[in-house]
Amino acid sequence: MPKHVIGRTVPRKEGRDKVTGRARYIDDLHFPDMLYGTTVRSPSPRGRIKSISFDEGLPWDEFVIVTAKDVPGMNAVALILLDQPYLADGSVNHREEPVLLLAHHDKYLLEEARRAVHIEIEPLPAVFTLEDSVNRREIIWGEDNVFKSFLVDKGNVDEAWDKADFIVEGEYWTGAQEQLYIENNGCIAIANEAEGVTVWGSMQCPYYVHKALVKLFDLPENKIRVIQVETGGGFGGKEEYPSMIAGHAALLAWKSGKPVKLVYDRAEDMAATTKRHPSKTRHRTAVSRDGKLLAMEIDFVVDGGAYATLSSVVLSRGTIHAAGPYYCENVRIKSCAVATNVPPHGAFRGFGAPQSIFALERHMDKIARTIGLSAEELRRRNFIQEGETTATGQVIRERVEMAKLLERAFELSDYQEKRERFTRENDASRIKRGIGFASFMHGAGFTGSGEEFLRSIVGAEATREGRVRVLAASTEIGQGTNTIFAQIAAEALRLEYEDIDMAQPDTANVPDSGPTVASRTCMIVGKLVESAALGLQQTLVRSGFLKDDYTPDEWRAACAGYIEEFGTLKSYSQYKQPEGTHWDDEKYQGDAYGAFAWAVYVAEVTVDTLTYEARVVDFVALQEVGRVIHPVLAAGQIEGGVAQGIGFTLFENVVWQDGRMHNSQMTNYIIPTSADIPPIRVFFEENHAQQGPAGGAKGIGELPMDGAAPAILNAIENAIGIGVNHVPLMPEALMHVMKEGASARG
Amino acid sequence: MREAETTSKVAVTCTVNGVAHTVEAYSMMRLLDVLREDLRLTGTKEGCGEGECGACSVMLNGELVNSCLIPIAQVEGANIKTIEGISLSDEQLHGVQEAFIVCGGAQCGICTPGMVIAAVHLLERNPTPDDAEIRDALAGNLCRCTGYVKIFEAVVHACRNRKA
Numbered sequence: 001m002p003k004h005v006i007g008r009t010v011p012r013k014e015g016r017d018k019v020t021g022r023a024r025y026i027d028d029l030h031f032p033d034m035l036y037g038t039t040v041r042s043p044s045p046r047g048r049i050k051s052i053s054f055d056e057g058l059p060w061d062e063f064v065i066v067t068a069k070d071v072p073g074m075n076a077v078a079l080i081l082l083d084q085p086y087l088a089d090g091s092v093n094h095r096e097e098p099v100l101l102l103a104h105h106d107k108y109l110l111e112e113a114r115r116a117v118h119i120e121i122e123p124l125p126a127v128f129t130l131e132d133s134v135n136r137r138e139i140i141w142g143e144d145n146v147f148k149s150f151l152v153d154k155g156n157v158d159e160a161w162d163k164a165d166f167i168v169e170g171e172y173w174t175g176a177q178e179q180l181y182i183e184n185n186g187c188i189a190i191a192n193e194a195e196g197v198t199v200w201g202s203m204q205c206p207y208y209v210h211k212a213l214v215k216l217f218d219l220p221e222n223k224i225r226v227i228q229v230e231t232g233g234g235f236g237g238k239e240e241y242p243s244m245i246a247g248h249a250a251l252l253a254w255k256s257g258k259p260v261k262l263v264y265d266r267a268e269d270m271a272a273t274t275k276r277h278p279s280k281t282r283h284r285t286a287v288s289r290d291g292k293l294l295a296m297e298i299d300f301v302v303d304g305g306a307y308a309t310l311s312s313v314v315l316s317r318g319t320i321h322a323a324g325p326y327y328c329e330n331v332r333i334k335s336c337a338v339a340t341n342v343p344p345h346g347a348f349r350g351f352g353a354p355q356s357i358f359a360l361e362r363h364m365d366k367i368a369r370t371i372g373l374s375a376e377e378l379r380r381r382n383f384i385q386e387g388e389t390t391a392t393g394q395v396i397r398e399r400v401e402m403a404k405l406l407e408r409a410f411e412l413s414d415y416q417e418k419r420e421r422f423t424r425e426n427d428a429s430r431i432k433r434g435i436g437f438a439s440f441m442h443g444a445g446f447t448g449s450g451e452e453f454l455r456s457i458v459g460a461e462a463t464r465e466g467r468v469r470v471l472a473a474s475t476e477i478g479q480g481t482n483t484i485f486a487q488i489a490a491e492a493l494r495l496e497y498e499d500i501d502m503a504q505p506d507t508a509n510v511p512d513s514g515p516t517v518a519s520r521t522c523m524i525v526g527k528l529v530e531s532a533a534l535g536l537q538q539t540l541v542r543s544g545f546l547k548d549d550y551t552p553d554e555w556r557a558a559c560a561g562y563i564e565e566f567g568t569l570k571s572y573s574q575y576k577q578p579e580g581t582h583w584d585d586e587k588y589q590g591d592a593y594g595a596f597a598w599a600v601y602v603a604e605v606t607v608d609t610l611t612y613e614a615r616v617v618d619f620v621a622l623q624e625v626g627r628v629i630h631p632v633l634a635a636g637q638i639e640g641g642v643a644q645g646i647g648f649t650l651f652e653n654v655v656w657q658d659g660r661m662h663n664s665q666m667t668n669y670i671i672p673t674s675a676d677i678p679p680i681r682v683f684f685e686e687n688h689a690q691q692g693p694a695g696g697a698k699g700i701g702e703l704p705m706d707g708a709a710p711a712i713l714n715a716i717e718n719a720i721g722i723g724v725n726h727v728p729l730m731p732e733a734l735m736h737v738m739k740e741g742a743s744a745r746g
Numbered sequence: 747m748r749e750a751e752t753t754s755k756v757a758v759t760c761t762v763n764g765v766a767h768t769v770e771a772y773s774m775m776r777l778l779d780v781l782r783e784d785l786r787l788t789g790t791k792e793g794c795g796e797g798e799c800g801a802c803s804v805m806l807n808g809e810l811v812n813s814c815l816i817p818i819a820q821v822e823g824a825n826i827k828t829i830e831g832i833s834l835s836d837e838q839l840h841g842v843q844e845a846f847i848v849c850g851g852a853q854c855g856i857c858t859p860g861m862v863i864a865a866v867h868l869l870e871r872n873p874t875p876d877d878a879e880i881r882d883a884l885a886g887n888l889c890r891c892t893g894y895v896k897i898f899e900a901v902v903h904a905c906r907n908r909k910a
Contacts, residue, residue, distance in 0.1 A: 018858050019846045019855075020829065020832075020839065021830055024788065025788075025856060030786075232791075232854045232855065233856060266793065479853065635895075636850045636893075636895075639893035640890070643894065665796060666796065671888060679895075
């Protein structure tokens with residue numbers, strides 16, 4: 001009987017290939033007679049295309065040239081709305097909009113050619129900021145610039161203001177953030193009438209690409225094949241944009257009849273692909289003298305960029321997380337995603353939640369200060385309890401112990417002792433020290449009816465030798481999908497981890513297990529892996545080849561016997577919504593998520609009053625994520641997420657210039673290095689969720705992105721006595737607010 | 747680079763992972779491209795192309811360099827080691843590689859070859875680095891997945907195993 005595989009630190013499935021350099025990423029692949037592709041983009045943020053001209057002196061007849069008129073099917077990237085063209089046709093709406101594609105054997109000549117194409121634009125007035133869009137300075141999308149709006153209305157907010165002892169207001173801002181996976185986006189395509197379209201690429205969601213290519217080429221589903229190759233990080237940045245690149249590579253391949261590789265360089269990837277939605281949140285909160293939240297009114301706006309893309313769902317997650325892990329009888333959240341003439345913003349770890357949680361957790365500190373309670377006591381008096389309802393009216397049916405998490409996080413970080421000591425010592429010191437925290441939750445899986453709509457499928461296949469292959473489109477992008485799925489299948493079948501193989505995500509061979517997003521891979525898809533694996537076992541038992549209790553050798557004999565007689569042994573499992581789950585998409589009420597992960601993060605900072613540099617010097621991340629499948633991978637998710645959160649807070653500043661990212665280089669868009677990261681101390685409380693696999697694992701990927709920014713700014717306020725309500729907080733801004741001596745933006 | 751075509755290619759001889767190679771290349775070709783395209787050693791990755799991320803790190807005459815910043819003419823007669831030359835054999839990994847697997851130092855894996863090279867380079871010069879020395883030695887190699895914590899642990903683990 002093998003030892004338990006769950007909870008054990010087994011070696012990453014593809015680890016050996018990664019440490020030896022043998023792992024093949026998209027740019028490592030080469031096909032005979034392959035062309036290189038490139039994208040010519042709009043030189044203007046908004047306008048009409050007047051002409052396209054080509055400089056003389058280049059052998060243009062050698063180039064494959066594709067424009068909108070070459071699109072065989074629908075010229076729109078199929079996602080939620082169909083508003084974003086693959087290639088601009090007549091007008092452009094942002095500075096990086098693809099207008100024309102080129103391909104050639106010689107990639108150096110190709111770059112020269114790209115610069116020799118001139119697109120003349122008759123300009124139209126453009127909108128670059130969220131506020132200008134909300135104020136309709138110019139209507140640039142639809143009738144009102146609004147991609148989507150939501151209203152969550154619980155209780156009666158309007159009646160609460162009169163009864164309040166305090167009304168506390170605040171406004172909070174977050175900036176754009178680049179995902180900055182170290183591997184740039186890229187795809188290779190082969191496409192022709194006879195064979196259809198095949199694309200290899202760096203991506204999170206092969207079936208998203210598949211769906212988009214079906215429409216782009218107007219071909220039947222079985223004529224489109226999408227294969228994910230080793231992917232060098234995603235973080236949301238390879239959720240939707242690969243559909244664009246795959247389409248471009250395929251269009252060039254279709255026209256040329258040759259394989260085409262289209263891999264972005266860093267500057268193009270940073271400037272043209274999606275980033276985190278900038279946001280603005282206004283809070284107005286009614287509070288009683290004893291610190292109970294009586295009513296919360298929240299206005300949440302995100303900047304979606306030029307096309308709708310995923311903004312409606314980013315907005316949805318941000319909206320639902322806006323009221324945090326607190327119980328309040330009366331909550332009204334109004335939210336909207338608006339258009340601007342910048343490249344579309346998109347998915348990035350946390351998906352709207354880091355934005356709205358930043359606002360709330362800064363605001364909670366402000367409320368505490370206003371009413372004269374400690375930050376922790378205010379939260380303790382309002383933490384949601386089992387049986388209470390969230391803003392959407394979801395009854396929390398799992399055990400939730402935020403107060404206990406808070407207490408343990410404070411012990412682990414010496415919060416109280418440090419808080420007192422820093423207050424004592426700071427006056428005499430040039431370096432001010434501070435400590436702060438944030439308490440929050442993150443929902444796992446698609447929001448509301450999303451999972452029911454996806455109805456994901458996972459397969460498991462046994463070989464004659466008794467090995468089991470998991471068939472899923474869920475991608476390994478560094479987070480450990482291959483490893484945890486193998487663990488889950490091994491545990492379910494009482495086999496060794498080494499007995500399980502993972503099929504490459506290839507739409508010709510694996511079912512659609514849904515996109516690799518939304519902290520859903522472990523909890524939702526992992527559960528399907530478990531049931532698909534168990535399906536193999538049931539088949540063998542029911543057909544008499546296996547007893548209920550078996551040894552690995554008996555398993556292998558049973559597989560051999562069954563396959564000898566019936567040919568193949570496969571099992572599929574499809575998602576079914578748990579009984580008693582309800583969601584109302586119209587009213588935005590009901591069970592928003594199958595489960596939540598809960599957390600308290602504590603940040604300790606120093607602020608140098610001479611250089612205005614803020615540094616995080618210690619970080620405690622405590623969370624309850626259900627069952628931990630793989631301790632090292634789980635901790636790695638938290639550490640990486642916190643590091644990105646530190647970047648979001650103190651380093652990563654997208655500089656916009658007329659709708660274009662001005663600092664699209666690693667030289668001037670700075671992410672934390674090994675010298676910038678404090679010790680990140682990760683702790684888990686285990687609580688076995690009802691829904692997840694392996695005795696109750698929940699989602700983990702996005703959670704750590706939510707807590708760092710508010711914890712750090714709460715710590716900075718503790719250090720310098722001034723509250724700052726926007727991120728990123730660069731030294732220049734810190735200098736400004738410290739010299740002003742008042743909080744920026746109110 | 748097309749201007750380079752008007753000049754003729756030069757023959758450059760260098761040793762890569764112990765094997766002598768002569769490549770015909772324009773003198774300003776990047777070492778990175780020659781390794782990846784001419785020699786098909788694709789373990790060395792391009793992350794930024796401007797010497798910021800360290801994904802293309804290799805050892806050039808024992809020094810840690812970004813191969814995206816090295817023109818090929820500069821490596822005439824040089825000894826180059828890439829990730830493909832780090833393992834002791836096909837079966838036996840270098841201690842640093844083992845440690846990266848054990849400690850979870852590789853997630854998406856794209857920075858890993860450069861990170862492993864940087865760590866090997868550190869341990870060759872300083873077999874017992876302290877925490878600050880490890881952080882400093884790896885500060886030229888960006889990782890977006892790990893927050894570096896597991897990478898530091900891997901380096902420490904590799905040191906300990908070497909001593910044992």
